[in-house]
Amino acid sequence: xxxxxxxxxxxxxxxxxxxxQEKLAPLxxxxxxxxKIPKEIYKELAxxxxxxxxxxxxxxxxxxxxxSYILAMEEFAKACAALEISISVHNSLVCDAIFHFATExxxxxxxxxxxxxxxxxxxxxxxxxxxxxxxSLKTTAILKGDHFLVNGTKSFVSNGEIADVFIIFVxxxxxxxxxxxxxxxxxxxxxxxxxxxxxxxxxLRGSDTTELSFEDCKIPRENLLSxxxxxxxxxxxxxxxxxxxVGAQSIGIAQAAFDEALEYxxxxxxxxxxxxxxxxxxxxxxxxxxxxxxxRLLVYRAAYLKTKNQRCSIEAAMAKVFAxxxxxxxxxxxxxxxxxxxxMKEYAVERYFRDARVTEIYEGTSEAQRIVISRGxxx
Ligand SMILES: Cc1cc2nc3c(=O)[nH]c(=O)nc-3n(C[C@H](O)[C@H](O)[C@H](O)COP(=O)(O)OP(=O)(O)OC[C@H]3O[C@@H](n4cnc5c(N)ncnc54)[C@H](O)[C@@H]3O)c2cc1C
Numbered sequence: 001x002x003x004x005x006x007x008x009x010x011x012x013x014x015x016x017x018x019x020x021q022e023k024l025a026p027l028x029x030x031x032x033x034x035x036k037i038p039k040e041i042y043k044e045l046a047x048x049x050x051x052x053x054x055x056x057x058x059x060x061x062x063x064x065x066x067x068s069y070i071l072a073m074e075e076f077a078k079a080c081a082a083l084e085i086s087i088s089v090h091n092s093l094v095c096d097a098i099f100h101f102a103t104e105x106x107x108x109x110x111x112x113x114x115x116x117x118x119x120x121x122x123x124x125x126x127x128x129x130x131x132x133x134x135x136s137l138k139t140t141a142i143l144k145g146d147h148f149l150v151n152g153t154k155s156f157v158s159n160g161e162i163a164d165v166f167i168i169f170v171x172x173x174x175x176x177x178x179x180x181x182x183x184x185x186x187x188x189x190x191x192x193x194x195x196x197x198x199x200x201x202x203x204l205r206g207s208d209t210t211e212l213s214f215e216d217c218k219i220p221r222e223n224l225l226s227x228x229x230x231x232x233x234x235x236x237x238x239x240x241x242x243x244x245x246v247g248a249q250s251i252g253i254a255q256a257a258f259d260e261a262l263e264y265x266x267x268x269x270x271x272x273x274x275x276x277x278x279x280x281x282x283x284x285x286x287x288x289x290x291x292x293x294x295x296r297l298l299v300y301r302a303a304y305l306k307t308k309n310q311r312c313s314i315e316a317a318m319a320k321v322f323a324x325x326x327x328x329x330x331x332x333x334x335x336x337x338x339x340x341x342x343x344m345k346e347y348a349v350e351r352y353f354r355d356a357r358v359t360e361i362y363e364g365t366s367e368a369q370r371i372v373i374s375r376g377x378x379x
Pocket of ligand 1: 089124125130131133157159209358364
């Protein structure tokens with residue numbers, strides 16, 4: 001057993017921490033208030049290799065192993081969770097999907113531009129009536145000669161507003177239900193395809209979340225990703241890495257909230273002494289730190305299995321559900337340690353509290369993770 005990161009992994013963690021703390025953390029509050037992340041940031045991230053982290057150099061990627069990717073995601077989330085989710089969707093749901101399932105022609109067309117940050121990616125599985133039950137989606141894509149005719153609405157699409165390339169899941173064989181789902185690559189500006197208004201969210205407000213509408217939209221047949229009617233399997237394959245990434249996001253937010261709470265407890269004086277001298281506060285800090293460390297170990301272990309190309313659906317679900325619930329416990333306690341000030345927007349814990357909530361919901365709710373884990377145990 002080896003708990004040490006290798007030299008490359010340590011370098012990625014440190015370099016990302018330095019960049020994220022210096023450049024992004026000071027802007028996170030502004031992104032939240034303005035509900036916008038300036039697009040130029042993605043170019044800067046691309047120049048540093050963060051827009052094609054898992055891609056081989058051949059496509060302009062950084063060729064990182066999955067553990068390094070997870071370490072970087074944790075550091076980004078610690079600085080700005082809204083930006084982290086945006087680049088995580090781009091890297092692990094879009095670039096990775098194209099890398100693993102596209103034809104060489106599709107890879108050459110999309111991957112270098114995605115890695116250079118010229119194009120941003122979005123991933124769209126959810127629909128208004130298909131959330132946890134993702135296999136029940138209703139958007140149809142009927143093959144008509146050299147194109148699919150797409151009709152329907154997709155919901156809650158991260159990066160919807162800023163993306164140039166969309167990975168969408170559609171029904172190509174409606175009778176076959178989840179076995180009739182295919183995956184298409186859609187480009188911004190395609191006739192019949194429109195992006196709805198930004199959702200007004202509780203947290204991760206810098207990251208945009210939109211609806212997508214398709215009205216008699218013609219998508220060329222050559223934009224099919226993988227095989228027809230194999231889309232649901234593709235979606236499930238992508239879930240493990242993206243759940244581990246939400247685990248990393250959760251520990252990043254939790255660590256940021258813990259650090260603020262620890263510092264505040266040393267500064268805040270009540271009854272003539274710093275509140276960190278009270279055992280009630282010390283025990284909160286002890287529990288928060290212990291839970292974060294446990295969550296981190298689960299996330300890193302799942303990332304390790306993924307790096308080794310081993311099956312990790314149960315471990316990814318355990319890491320996600322545990323880390324997201326720890327994050328919500330920690331941000332809650334961080335607000336408590338700040339007292340009334342924790343409820344005010346001038347303190348970052350207020351934002352962490354809002355940002356953490358969604359980690360128990362997206363990429364499969366906590367209930368969905370427990371279904372995956374228990375099914376695995378009972379199999
Ligand atoms: C900020 C944000 C960003 C998102 N980004 C994306 C994105 O980029 N792409 C994308 O495709 N999707 C995205 N989503 C969608 C997200 O993945 C879904 O919201 C999530 O899967 C839950 O689906 P739902 O909201 O329809 O809830 P529902 O499925 O309606 O669930 C409602 C409740 O019922 C419970 N429930 C449902 N089924 C069961 C069951 N069988 N057993 C027990 N309990 C059950 C759930 O756990 C939950 O508590 C995003 C969501 C948010 C909030």
